[in-house]
Amino acid sequence: MQTFQELWQLLTGPDGELRGIVYTTLRLCLTSTVLSAALGIPGGAALGLYRFPGRKFLVRICRTLMGLPPVLAGLAAFFLLSRSGPLGQYKLLYSVGAMVTAQIMLGVPIAAGLTQSVIASSAEAIRETAYGIGLRRCRLLGRTLHECRKSFVSIVCLTFGQCLSEVGAAQICGGNIAGKTRVMTTAIVLETNMGDFKMAGALGILLLLISFGIMALGAWGVRADE
Amino acid sequence: MKKTLALLLSLLLAFSLFACGEKALDGDGLTEASTTEPVIIPENPVIRLSTTTSVNDSGLLPAIVPVFEAATGYTVEITSAGSGAAIEKGRTGDADLLLVHSKASEEEFLAEGWSPARIPFMYNYFVIVGPANDPAGVASATSASEALKKIAESSSTFISRGDDSGTHKAELKIWDTAGITPAGDWYVSAGQGMGAVLNMAAEQQAYTLTDKATYLAHEQKSQLAMLLEKNDELKNTYSLLAISPEKWPDTNIAGAQAFIEWITSAEGYKLIDEYGVNEYGEQLFFTMPAESLTVPVTSNTEPDAPTEEATTLPLAA
Numbered sequence: 001m002q003t004f005q006e007l008w009q010l011l012t013g014p015d016g017e018l019r020g021i022v023y024t025t026l027r028l029c030l031t032s033t034v035l036s037a038a039l040g041i042p043g044g045a046a047l048g049l050y051r052f053p054g055r056k057f058l059v060r061i062c063r064t065l066m067g068l069p070p071v072l073a074g075l076a077a078f079f080l081l082s083r084s085g086p087l088g089q090y091k092l093l094y095s096v097g098a099m100v101t102a103q104i105m106l107g108v109p110i111a112a113g114l115t116q117s118v119i120a121s122s123a124e125a126i127r128e129t130a131y132g133i134g135l136r137r138c139r140l141l142g143r144t145l146h147e148c149r150k151s152f153v154s155i156v157c158l159t160f161g162q163c164l165s166e167v168g169a170a171q172i173c174g175g176n177i178a179g180k181t182r183v184m185t186t187a188i189v190l191e192t193n194m195g196d197f198k199m200a201g202a203l204g205i206l207l208l209l210i211s212f213g214i215m216a217l218g219a220w221g222v223r224a225d226e
Numbered sequence: 227m228k229k230t231l232a233l234l235l236s237l238l239l240a241f242s243l244f245a246c247g248e249k250a251l252d253g254d255g256l257t258e259a260s261t262t263e264p265v266i267i268p269e270n271p272v273i274r275l276s277t278t279t280s281v282n283d284s285g286l287l288p289a290i291v292p293v294f295e296a297a298t299g300y301t302v303e304i305t306s307a308g309s310g311a312a313i314e315k316g317r318t319g320d321a322d323l324l325l326v327h328s329k330a331s332e333e334e335f336l337a338e339g340w341s342p343a344r345i346p347f348m349y350n351y352f353v354i355v356g357p358a359n360d361p362a363g364v365a366s367a368t369s370a371s372e373a374l375k376k377i378a379e380s381s382s383t384f385i386s387r388g389d390d391s392g393t394h395k396a397e398l399k400i401w402d403t404a405g406i407t408p409a410g411d412w413y414v415s416a417g418q419g420m421g422a423v424l425n426m427a428a429e430q431q432a433y434t435l436t437d438k439a440t441y442l443a444h445e446q447k448s449q450l451a452m453l454l455e456k457n458d459e460l461k462n463t464y465s466l467l468a469i470s471p472e473k474w475p476d477t478n479i480a481g482a483q484a485f486i487e488w489i490t491s492a493e494g495y496k497l498i499d500e501y502g503v504n505e506y507g508e509q510l511f512f513t514m515p516a517e518s519l520t521v522p523v524t525s526n527t528e529p530d531a532p533t534e535e536a537t538t539l540p541l542a543a
Binding site: 082083084085088093094175176177178180190192193194195196197 | 274279283288303304305306317318319320419420421422424425428443444445446447474476
């Protein structure tokens with residue numbers, strides 16, 4: 001109980017560090033989620049809807065990457081963004097931008113893979129209706145995305161959940177810099193390493209509450225749509 | 227209504243874009259608010275300091291770096307890892323300055339030309355901690371190597387960092403002095419940072435080697451007793467190494483130099499020596515006397531300004 005009081009003070013008190021951490025976390029995860037969904041959902045829909053050579057192989061790659069361990073995504077982004085890497089000149093390592101890069105590697109396969117499986121299951125029916133009302137091939141994608149929009153809310157929520165919960169990529173690409181790239185998960189690791197398990201746990205509960213809030217917002221969006 | 231959904235999505239998008247755009251403001255806002263008289267922001271205001279967990283997680287750098295930032299207008303971005311990884315960030319160009327404690331690795335780094343000089347400037351002590359009932363009898367040992375020998379002979383559980391950090395290398399050196407190659411069920415190689423290893427040692431009531439500052443700052447310290455300290459074999463020296471602009475032309479050498487000059491100034495030394503005295507009742511880090519300071523870094527080798535500053539340093543260590 002005392003820990004929660006302490007947490008509440010940190011959250012509302014004059015020292016804005018924890019508020020900064022929550023803000024960075026939301027900024028990071030929302031950016032990663034929006035970009036992952038923007039790339040992953042149309043990509044996944046195309047994989048589910050169209051027939052083209054190499055499609056099955058791409059689907060398999062996508063499935064494999066859905067289980068990509070966050071530390072591996074972090075390491076890949078590290079190689080890419082380090083000064084000694086190909087994109088080193090942009091000086092992105094240890095910034096929120098670097099964390100977004102790594103989280104997109106995690107988010108895009110999830111968004112694409114889930115979209116592909118949702119669409120594949122109803123692709124035949126949609127295609128028939130679309131041809132029935134005389135839609136052209138290129139407009140099929142737009143129509144399908146519109147038909148399946150409700151599933152996309154849960155896909156976006158799952159992608160967000162992955163970004164919010166991972167720690168490996170955030171640690172490697174962000175470096176857990178106080179006031180700059182420290183997010184909820186890396187702060188929990190830090191508190192755990194300093195032996196303050198209670199504070200780590202309290203931060204964890206706060207993280208879950210934030211997650212709950214975002215998911216409730218998503219559910220509200222779906223209800224309002226109906 | 228689909229309008230609501232569209233609204234929700236565009237809100238999300240707007241928030242994330244707004245958040246991206248605001249990035250540049252964050253850092254400057256802080257420095258401006260915390261200083262009363264205007265500080266001239268240096269041309270390249272960000273110093274990337276790669277350091278070990280012992281000086282960051284123990285609270286030393288978070289306590290003193292804001293003073294430096296307020297005085298000079300620099301922003302120090304601190305990333306901490308074991309010394310092995312911390313030094314590697316210098317090689318990959320992802321740091322401007324290293325603050326590490328692994329002499330052999332530092333000298334190798336120097337020999338390869340990554341840094342123009344190694345500047346040892348402070349030290350503290352490693353301590354051997356373990357269960358309060360001390361089954362191996364470490365407390366009665368006269369040296370660290372004797373203590374480790376007792377642990378090995380009684381096959382008491384010992385948790386090693388096992389992560390190529392400065393502490394891990396120091397531990398291996400003591401085993402070497404003791405003439406023992408540690409192996410067996412009792413020797414656990416954790417592969418984790420100091421804090422995590424202290425958690426494991428507290429949980430399993432095992433022995434481990436830790437720097438004193440991390441131990442004293444650790445919340446679980448009541449479960450482990452400090453059994454051996456202040457032994458010559460346990461001295462732990464920290465050095466500063468700026469990254470050579472010849473290796474990485476865009477490294478912030480001016481920033482690194484400014485940090486080195488400030489931390490080895492009378493003001494910086496005073497803050498280091500006083501750190502922890504109020505909270506833990508004893509000094510945690512000890513600065514080194516002026517004469518042991520090597521002339522700091524410039525890309526040319528001529529000694530300059532810092533030497534006269536060095537002579538005014540407090541000699542008491």
